[in-house]
Amino acid sequence: MSTDFQQARVALGMRLRELRTEGGLTGRQLAGHLGWTQSKVSKLETGRQTATHDDLNAWAVGVGQPQAAPELVSRLRTFESQSRSWRRQLAAGHRPVQDRLTVEYERSTVMRAWEGSMVVGMLQTADYARHVFSAYVDLHQSPRDVEDAVRSRVRRQESLYQPGKRYEIIMWEAALRAMVCPPGVMAAQLDRLSGVIGLDTVRLGIVPCGAALPLPPANGFWLYDERLAIVEDWHAELWLDQPDSLALYLRVWESLAGAAVYGSDAHKVIARCRRALGSV
Incomplete structure (x- = not known):
């Protein structure tokens, strides 16, 4: 994985953690609200997993800050445009x-x-x-x-x-x-x-x-x-x-x-x- 891509993913994870702590939730509590495993929350926050648009929208709602969803999705789109997976590109x-x-x-x-x-x-x-x-x-x-x-x-x-x-x-x-x-x-x-x-x-x-x-x-x-x-x-x-x-x-x-x-x-x-x- 490219350094630029990984750095962007880690930065997004830090922002997700920031929103969760502002909402007063532990990782376990957020996972319970969203019906996710705690490991998924951890991987997203540490940049070890790439979030989907649905993940980010759910996160924003789950931490009580739905207004943050557009910002999160915009961050994702920025580094998605840099790393263009062959699976996505070759769909057609x-x-x-x-x-x-x-x-x-x-x-x-x-x-x-x-x-x-x-x-x-x-x-x-x-x-x-x-x-x-x-x-x-x-x-x-x-x-x-x-x-x-x-x-x-x-x-x-x-x-x-x-x-x-x-x-x-x-x-x-x-x-x-x-x-x-x-x-x-x-x-x-x-x-x-x-x-x-x-x-x-x-x-x-x-x-x-x-x-x-x-x-x-x-x-x-x-x-x-x-x-x-x-x-x-x-x-x-x-x-x-x-x-x-x-x-x-x-x-x-x-x-x-x-x-x-x-x-x-x-x-x-x-x-x-x-x-x-x-x-x-």
């Missing part, structure tokens, strides 16, 4: 998620990315993207709208050729070797990456597996200008716009970018990965 499938991301690409001029586990979406072929989406549909048991999601992702790639845009993309060599698709699909994907090098709008860097890394190659993320970072984890996406968080992710990106190779050297790494596939 992958296509709406892709469409929301397209809006952020359209709003941005300079986009920076780090990815260590797979080819970034903006450079994926349709066949590669199809295998990635299918895997995540199975993982999250979400609606199977794979073809719609692929079309949305491929259409977004038109901005790679839009004057004025700038993509600074860094990938670990391991991402080019991860067989998340059949060898033939991977071969075409690597050919696609070779073709991207040299585009006016794209600077593609590859961090070789043998390179000295200034930091562990952790989660993939995108930086959109200096206003937004989107970080992916298994359970959620984090949408971060706080200046200190943005500065942190920029430092991470710059550190990893310093370990990357570019131009003809990047071509050599891609070619090495392509040869490893054999004659497919």
Whole structure:
């Protein structure tokens, strides 16, 4: 869980405890009023459990301060907007998620990315993207709208050729070797990456597996200008716009970018990965 998310949840818990004590209730008494276990009250107050909107409304009424409910719900919505669970986002499938991301690409001029586990979406072929989406549909048991999601992702790639845009993309060599698709699909994907090098709008860097890394190659993320970072984890996406968080992710990106190779050297790494596939 992110530090920002956890800190916000703890702060909400402190406010819940404050309201309970102002109401002259013990945790056991409040739990009895609401028909909850005492452990639920404790977990909400210590930030070990995320409250629902219904929980907060019930809490405000239970402590005799129903007027506090809008404040509590507003706090919850603030950190819910930062941590966007895949379960909630994918309720209608992958296509709406892709469409929301397209809006952020359209709003941005300079986009920076780090990815260590797979080819970034903006450079994926349709066949590669199809295998990635299918895997995540199975993982999250979400609606199977794979073809719609692929079309949305491929259409977004038109901005790679839009004057004025700038993509600074860094990938670990391991991402080019991860067989998340059949060898033939991977071969075409690597050919696609070779073709991207040299585009006016794209600077593609590859961090070789043998390179000295200034930091562990952790989660993939995108930086959109200096206003937004989107970080992916298994359970959620984090949408971060706080200046200190943005500065942190920029430092991470710059550190990893310093370990990357570019131009003809990047071509050599891609070619090495392509040869490893054999004659497919």
